Amino acid sequence: MSVLVYTENWDGSFKKLSCELISFAVKLAEEMQTDVAALSIGNVEAEELEKLGQYGVKRILTAQNGELSQFDPQTYAKAITQVADKEQASLIVMADNNTGKALAPRLSVRMKAAVASGVSHMPDTLSPFVIKTKTFSGNAFAVTELPTDVKILTIAQNSFDLKKNPAEVTVEDAGIDTSGLRPKAAVKEVEKQTDKLLLTDAEIVVSAGRGMKTPENWGPIEELASLLNGATACSRPVSDEGWRPHEEHTGQTGKIIAPNVYFAIGISGATQHLAGVSGSKYIIAINNDKEAPIFDAAQYGIVGDASRILPRLVDALKKAKSA
Numbered sequence: 001m002s003v004l005v006y007t008e009n010w011d012g013s014f015k016k017l018s019c020e021l022i023s024f025a026v027k028l029a030e031e032m033q034t035d036v037a038a039l040s041i042g043n044v045e046a047e048e049l050e051k052l053g054q055y056g057v058k059r060i061l062t063a064q065n066g067e068l069s070q071f072d073p074q075t076y077a078k079a080i081t082q083v084a085d086k087e088q089a090s091l092i093v094m095a096d097n098n099t100g101k102a103l104a105p106r107l108s109v110r111m112k113a114a115v116a117s118g119v120s121h122m123p124d125t126l127s128p129f130v131i132k133t134k135t136f137s138g139n140a141f142a143v144t145e146l147p148t149d150v151k152i153l154t155i156a157q158n159s160f161d162l163k164k165n166p167a168e169v170t171v172e173d174a175g176i177d178t179s180g181l182r183p184k185a186a187v188k189e190v191e192k193q194t195d196k197l198l199l200t201d202a203e204i205v206v207s208a209g210r211g212m213k214t215p216e217n218w219g220p221i222e223e224l225a226s227l228l229n230g231a232t233a234c235s236r237p238v239s240d241e242g243w244r245p246h247e248e249h250t251g252q253t254g255k256i257i258a259p260n261v262y263f264a265i266g267i268s269g270a271t272q273h274l275a276g277v278s279g280s281k282y283i284i285a286i287n288n289d290k291e292a293p294i295f296d297a298a299q300y301g302i303v304g305d306a307s308r309i310l311p312r313l314v315d316a317l318k319k320a321k322s323a
């Protein structure tokens with residue numbers, strides 16, 4: 001019986017999300033009085049792998065095999081099953097993002113394991129294993145019991161604080177037998193349509209709504225996003241009007257994101273909008289109506305005219321960056 005965490009790297013680096021998974025799994029393993037190991041698939045330098053040890057994991061299993069160089073849900077599910085079997089893992093922890101959503105059901109079938117998707121709290125009880133997950137766009141919790149021997153948890157982003165708990169790390173080869181792991185399809189080449197950061201990958205998102213008045217006013221929004229290495233987003237009416245592309249629209253009918261920081265500028269904060277962004281760690285609102293509902297959801301707010309505040313914010317950031 002042990003806990004296995006599947007960590008994801010992006011071009012060889014771990015984002016905060018993977019550290020959240022480790023923090024959660026280490027705490028859970030403590031409660032279960034068992035061990036925890038992290039699995040990393042793909043090329044990640046030793047120094048980067050050791051960063052995971054900052055959050056308390058002592059064993060890191062790596063698989064840098066060529067067959068696993070591209071993410072393929074079927075192949076990865078087979079590989080993770082091998083490692084989970086070898087480790088006798090009774091709990092497998094991964095992110096509740098596109099990758100986790102592709103892997104968890106496949107692993108569930110392979111391992112006859114129940115899945116709890118979008119876990120937001122530590123378990124209520126370990127035996128029986130009962131845990132809360134987010135449901136109804138994060139507006140309610142489902143109390144879920146997992147009766148199987150092996151259990152899979154996908155963790156909702158920003159639900160667990162990072163807990164520094166430095167540990168001496170050993171990095172081992174995961175020992176995956178890749179003989180039966182040839183992906184059925186291989187991506188030959190990716191032609192990017194844009195070099196812009198994907199909204200779902202961004203840790204900082206600068207989003208704007210109808211309060212910006214016209215599409216010509218988006219310059220400072222783009223500039224702010226670029227200064228913060230973030231992505232741009234918008235409310236639905238903005239994309240419906242054709243002011244911004246549809247892939248930027250967040251909310252119930254758009255993208256559901258959980259960045260560390262979400263700027264909501266000239267956005268009223270309708271429930272349908274919040275359904276897509278309420279998982280953000282911090283919401284910073286700029287709105288000229290102090291009664292706007294967005295201020296109830298925001299941790300920080302500025303009441304005022306965005307057309308006056310944005311240029312000053314952009315200037316202040318430029319100065320801070322060049323200092």
Ligand SMILES: Cc1cc2nc3c(=O)[nH]c(=O)nc-3n(C[C@H](O)[C@H](O)[C@H](O)COP(=O)(O)OP(=O)(O)OC[C@H]3O[C@@H](n4cnc5c(N)ncnc54)[C@H](O)[C@@H]3O)c2cc1C
Nearest residue numbers: 209210211235236251252253266267268272273287288306
């Ligand atoms: C079934 C359904 C699904 C929906 N799905 C979505 C969805 O996925 N995503 C989504 O976003 N919406 C969705 N909506 C629409 C949603 O209900 C709201 O109408 C929408 O979110 C409002 O967008 P907004 O905040 O940009 O515009 P508004 O509601 O018009 O708000 C504009 C805000 O800007 C402020 N403002 C005005 N001028 C300034 C200024 N100079 N400086 C600063 N602030 C200013 C105003 O005070 C106001 O709060 C959905 C609606 C329905 C019925």
